[in-house]
Amino acid sequence: MKSFYSHGKLLLTAEYLVLKGARALALPSKLGQTLSFEKKPSRQLIWKSLDKNGVPWFNACFLVDDFTLIKTDNTEIADRLRHLLLAIRHQNPIFLKLSGGNVITRLEFERYWGLGTSSTLIVNLAKWAGINPFALLNETFGGSGYDIACANAKKALFYSWKMERPEIEDCDFDPNFKNALYFVYLNQKINSRQAVKEFMEKDINDREISRANELSLLISTSQSLSEFELLLWEHERFIGQLLSIEPIKEKCFKDFKGAVKSLGAWGGDFILATGDSSTPNYFKGKGYSTVFTYDELIY
Numbered sequence: 342m343k344s345f346y347s348h349g350k351l352l353l354t355a356e357y358l359v360l361k362g363a364r365a366l367a368l369p370s371k372l373g374q375t376l377s378f379e380k381k382p383s384r385q386l387i388w389k390s391l392d393k394n395g396v397p398w399f400n401a402c403f404l405v406d407d408f409t410l411i412k413t414d415n416t417e418i419a420d421r422l423r424h425l426l427l428a429i430r431h432q433n434p435i436f437l438k439l440s441g442g443n444v445i446t447r448l449e450f451e452r453y454w455g456l457g458t459s460s461t462l463i464v465n466l467a468k469w470a471g472i473n474p475f476a477l478l479n480e481t482f483g484g485s486g487y488d489i490a491c492a493n494a495k496k497a498l499f500y501s502w503k504m505e506r507p508e509i510e511d512c513d514f515d516p517n518f519k520n521a522l523y524f525v526y527l528n529q530k531i532n533s534r535q536a537v538k539e540f541m542e543k544d545i546n547d548r549e550i551s552r553a554n555e556l557s558l559l560i561s562t563s564q565s566l567s568e569f570e571l572l573l574w575e576h577e578r579f580i581g582q583l584l585s586i587e588p589i590k591e592k593c594f595k596d597f598k599g600a601v602k603s604l605g606a607w608g609g610d611f612i613l614a615t616g617d618s619s620t621p622n623y624f625k626g627k628g629y630s631t632v633f634t635y636d637e638l639i640y
Contacts, residue, residue: 362501365500425481
């Protein structure tokens with residue numbers, strides 16, 4: 342049996358603008374996804390996906406000859422998976438040519454959290470097939486690729502997409518105030534592919550890219566919590582003006598004393614909040630029950 346593992350992700354800076362080549366600060370999560378494959382003398386590929394509690398949430402069966410779908414309990418997901426499998430076959434013509442087998446994927450996080458159900462799958466598939474995960478992403482779902490970079494990362498990183506290739510740099514982001522940082526799930530999943538599509542239609546100038554790059558660097562090198570909070574506020578104001586959207590703190594958490602920053606596509610998934618030991622209770626009191634400390638979530 343072969344097994345592969347990839348980390349989930351969170352985008353701390355340059356959301357949206359990373360799609361236009363800006364330098365983003367990204368964090369791999371301690372939670373990820375495993376893919377296991379057991380070869381069988383069969384012409385079928387039997388697929389089972391398990392959630393964080395070990396409960397199946399997707400099942401399918403394909404013919405390995407051309408990945409024709411035989412049966413499934415979710416046609417939409419099966420079609421997207423077949424799209425991935427055909428792209429892999431295009432990049433590696435001998436992939437699963439000789440025989441089929443059983444695949445089991447296991448998530449360590451809730452699949453609606455936005456931590457990378459798709460990106461960890463893409464990287465695990467690429468490892469299994471011996472192909473470039475960025476090439477697989479580009480041929481299938483698209484996106485900036487920062488989540489692909491996080492899948493194999495062991496620490497924070499700077500990511501940008503330039504000249505049709507990813508640029509990945511290690512970042513020593515390990516703030517001495519990380520015990521004041523909390524990640525809160527907003528109880529709603531954002532369709533990141535739709536958000537990507539809408540943003541790519543916007544005109545972004547070099548000055549705006551440069552400002553995003555500057556903020557990424559300043560945030561990554563903050564020496565105090567107060568400096569970090571000011572920069573988060575400035576980043577929220579900057580992105581909010583570009584999107585013509587009110588920042589999440591002004592919209593939902595005006596009475597919160599710390600800083601609040603959207604992570605990834607605005608309006609859903611996770612936010613970053615600064616505070617103290619009372620912070621989780623503040624958000625739980627407002628109905629947001631999923632709150633992580635920095636050390637609980639970030640690799």
